[in-house]
Amino acid sequence: MSTIDMIEAAAGRLAGHARRTPLLSSPFLDDIAGRRVLVKPECLQHTGSFKFRGAWSAVSALDPDVRARGVIAFSSGNHAQGVAYAARLHGVSAVIIMPSDAPKMKIDNTRALGAEVVLYDRASEDRDALGAKLATERGLTLVKPFDEPLVIAGQGTSGLEIVEQAAGQGVHQADVLVPCGGGGLTAGIALALEARAPGLRVRPAEPEGFDDTARSLLSGQIERNERLSGSLCDAIITPQPGNITFPINKRLCGPGLVVSEDEALRAMALAFARLKIVIEPGGAVALAAALFRPDQIAGDAVIAVASGGNVDAQVFRTALERFAE
Amino acid sequence: MSTIDMIEAAAGRLAGHARRTPLLSSPFLDDIAGRRVLVKPECLQHTGSFKFRGAWSAVSALDPDVRARGVIAFSSGNHAQGVAYAARLHGVSAVIIMPSDAPKMKIDNTRALGAEVVLYDRASEDRDALGAKLATERGLTLVKPFDEPLVIAGQGTSGLEIVEQAAGQGVHQADVLVPCGGGGLTAGIALALEARAPGLRVRPAEPEGFDDTARSLLSGQIERNERLSGSLCDAIITPQPGNITFPINKRLCGPGLVVSEDEALRAMALAFARLKIVIEPGGAVALAAALFRPDQIAGDAVIAVASGGNVDAQVFRTALERFAE
Incomplete structure (x- = not known):
């Protein structure tokens, strides 16, 4: 709450x-x-x-040991860039899951802000399953966009x-x-x-x-x-x-x-x-x-x-x- | 100084x-x-x-009785708008002398900010003489753009x-x-x-x-x-x-x-x-x-x-x- x-x-x-x-x-x-x-x-x-405000708020509140393992977010837009930059400024890695048909500029910008961009096919792949798998394998913390x-x-x-x-x-x-x-x-x-x-x-x-x-x-x-x-x-x-x-x-x-x-x-x-x-x-x-x-x-x-x-x-x-x- | x-x-x-x-x-x-x-x-x-900073600085420093008679400036651009708005916010009149071939948008904006715009012909009229005449007649104070x-x-x-x-x-x-x-x-x-x-x-x-x-x-x-x-x-x-x-x-x-x-x-x-x-x-x-x-x-x-x-x-x-x- x-x-x-x-x-x-x-x-x-x-x-x-x-x-x-x-x-x-x-x-x-x-x-x-x-x-x-x-x-x-x-x-x-x-x-x-x-979006940078919410991303910084979430990343900065993490326990340092948890944060050090990195964060993950789903976004093709502003939330992606906010999380990528907040993670970079904290010196931790960020994985951003984006649809493969997202505008190239947004993908490039998110990568340029230091994030690892993982693309998925909207038609054939389950975004949430992909994210859950990556999060579990690497111990990443999910940063939700609003809820x-x-x-x-x-x-x-x-x-x-x-x-x-x-x-x-x-x-x-x-x-x-x-x-x-x-x-x-x-x-x-x-x-x-x-x-x-x-x-x-x-x-x-x-x-x-x-x-x-x-x-x-x-x-x-x-x-x-x-x-x-x-x-x-x-x-x-x-x-x-x-x-x-x-x-x-x-x-x-x-x-x-x-x-x-x-x-x-x-x-x-x-x-x-x-x-x-x-x-x-x-x-x-x-x-x-x-x-x-x-x-x-x-x-x-x-x-x-x-x-x-x-x-x-x-x-x-x-x-x-x-x-x- | x-x-x-x-x-x-x-x-x-x-x-x-x-x-x-x-x-x-x-x-x-x-x-x-x-x-x-x-x-x-x-x-x-x-x-x-x-330009608003300098205009406000000059207008606000005037003796209130002098300021009440209004200010005058020569400008076709940013100084005109700065002086016009600073004068308006002080509740005093501003006369802005602009060349008659100034862009219409700049003339309109300066007027919309409450200034009286006086146009002169660059080829045939003496801007400084025109300004001096208006200043003397009306007791206006000149606000110079930089010097x-x-x-x-x-x-x-x-x-x-x-x-x-x-x-x-x-x-x-x-x-x-x-x-x-x-x-x-x-x-x-x-x-x-x-x-x-x-x-x-x-x-x-x-x-x-x-x-x-x-x-x-x-x-x-x-x-x-x-x-x-x-x-x-x-x-x-x-x-x-x-x-x-x-x-x-x-x-x-x-x-x-x-x-x-x-x-x-x-x-x-x-x-x-x-x-x-x-x-x-x-x-x-x-x-x-x-x-x-x-x-x-x-x-x-x-x-x-x-x-x-x-x-x-x-x-x-x-x-x-x-x-x-």
């Missing part, structure tokens, strides 16, 4: 290792949203996404920063919009806000067609996505909310917000022009909701987390070509 | 108003440079460049942050590469380092063909650029080093570094991919020097200031198209 004490402890372990990201704003974005917009750019975190209290606690450290930084800008009452996949970042921030800034409330943001958490919050039980691919917002597409994250989010979050892929791309172009940051489509859904769903948000300020920036140049160029003013 | 006391005083006035930008890094950039590369992203500053001690002191506040942040990462001995136009940012940072981190040394970075400061440092006297246009690095093109800034830079700076426009664009593409920040060509020359002039730099770490991010989407797309991996 994740608690504020675990988040505070994770913050202690992350100090001097994870980056304290700033809280950005622009009067031009305020004008579009009709209220103050504060953006927490986790794209500026090590490895380009918030793991230490990982949730690590993601929650960004929430502690939001609490301080929002108060520093005079914001004590606002919705905090968080891009939501499995729900680890959402749950971690929600727990931090519950304890330290009860006037701030988390609301998950998702892309159309992949709004499992919004629908789950409405129905009160875990709902699945019909599709699992075909979105530019790949970084935050998961089959369904996590078994550990969802009860937290059900208890603490306000209603989910849903935006289109084009709105995410437009938010990316605005973040380029007005904040000078690079956001990936999945990482832009919360900013898109802040800008383009003003009627679904109350209050004179809104906070949006930009959760990651690992986007192909081609996709980014398309966003600029279509939506830059 | 700018001093460390003026910089400290400016830091006090900027606290809670200017953004404390982080210090970023990526193991991928370290590999290219062959040493640790730390990047100070002033593109994340308000209005997208370090002004209060502005230099404001830019120097980024140097104080570099001192603290570099020490926090264990870096006490390094070259600090700074994109250099008129030399205000360079001089401000150099003064801050002289007083607070003598192991850090500023070196100006410039684009080929516009290396007036590098040549002036070599000859020991102010040298002029032959051309004043035709570079994508427009943000840092000035006729010659300033009369106030150059003596400071001559006393404190190491040799200048010069990079090509293509190298600046390549650095922009790498900053996109590895740091998730948007840099303009002129703001990327220091990072380009850090990455592509390893033989001209000593030590196991280098610090590069990314001075601004106000780049047209079209230019940024070109940088990605040509140089993104």
Whole structure:
């Protein structure tokens, strides 16, 4: 069970290792949203996404003897890079299991961060069995992407920063919009806000067609996505909310917000022009909701987390070509 | 005469108003440079460049009665936006004198930040006479872009942050590469380092063909650029080093570094991919020097200031198209 004490402890372990990201704003974005917009750019975190926080939290909490045998993770994306880099900085090995059809750049980046990448064939191989075999043979510890209290606690450290930084800008009452996949970042921030800034409330943001958490919050039980691919917002597409994250989010979050892929791309172009940051489509859904769903948000300020920036140049160029003013 | 006391005083006035930008890094950039590369992203500053610091420093130091009459500046670029926004946040008016052929986006942005934009014809009108007339008629105070001690002191506040942040990462001995136009940012940072981190040394970075400061440092006297246009690095093109800034830079700076426009664009593409920040060509020359002039730099770490991010989407797309991996 994740608690504020675990988040505070994770913050202690992350100090001097994870980056304290700033809280950005622009009067031009305020004008579009009709209220103050504060953006927490986790794209500026090590490895380009918030995932480094949870990975560091989990790896740093391991017993040194256990950690020395190495860690293992399943991921084709941001979690892979976060775990690979956290392991490298701890001086231990990391095995990352990726589908053989993952983008070459992501495979190369994960290898360049020092991890051993093991590829498997989605059609013919059982990923979990492969991972279990490797873990047993080598004594590796599995680092789960979201349904793991230490990982949730690590993601929650960004929430502690939001609490301080929002108060520093005079914001004590606002919705905090968080891009939501499995729900680890959402749950971690929600727990931090519950304890330290009860006037701030988390609301998950998702892309159309992949709004499992919004629908789950409405129905009160875990709902699945019909599709699992075909979105530019790949970084935050998961089959369904996590078994550990969802009860937290059900208890603490306000209603989910849903935006289109084009709105995410437009938010990316605005973040380029007005904040000078690079956001990936999945990482832009919360900013898109802040800008383009003003009627679904109350209050004179809104906070949006930009959760990651690992986007192909081609996709980014398309966003600029279509939506830059 | 700018001093460390003026910089400290400016830091006090900027606290809670200017953004404390982080210090970023990526193991991928370290590999290219062959040493640790730390990047100070002033593109994340308000209005997208370090210019907000100097503008705030100057505007905030005015006697309230004088300030209430408003300020005036000449600029078609980053200084215009910095002064406009600093004035707006102080609740006073700003007049910005811009050439009538300035890019429409820059004119629109400056107006949107609340300034009154006065256009003049480069061929037929005398900019300085026009400015003097307006200043006299309305009692406006001129905010110079670099040759002004209060502005230099404001830019120097980024140097104080570099001192603290570099020490926090264990870096006490390094070259600090700074994109250099008129030399205000360079001089401000150099003064801050002289007083607070003598192991850090500023070196100006410039684009080929516009290396007036590098040549002036070599000859020991102010040298002029032959051309004043035709570079994508427009943000840092000035006729010659300033009369106030150059003596400071001559006393404190190491040799200048010069990079090509293509190298600046390549650095922009790498900053996109590895740091998730948007840099303009002129703001990327220091990072380009850090990455592509390893033989001209000593030590196991280098610090590069990314001075601004106000780049047209079209230019940024070109940088990605040509140089993104």
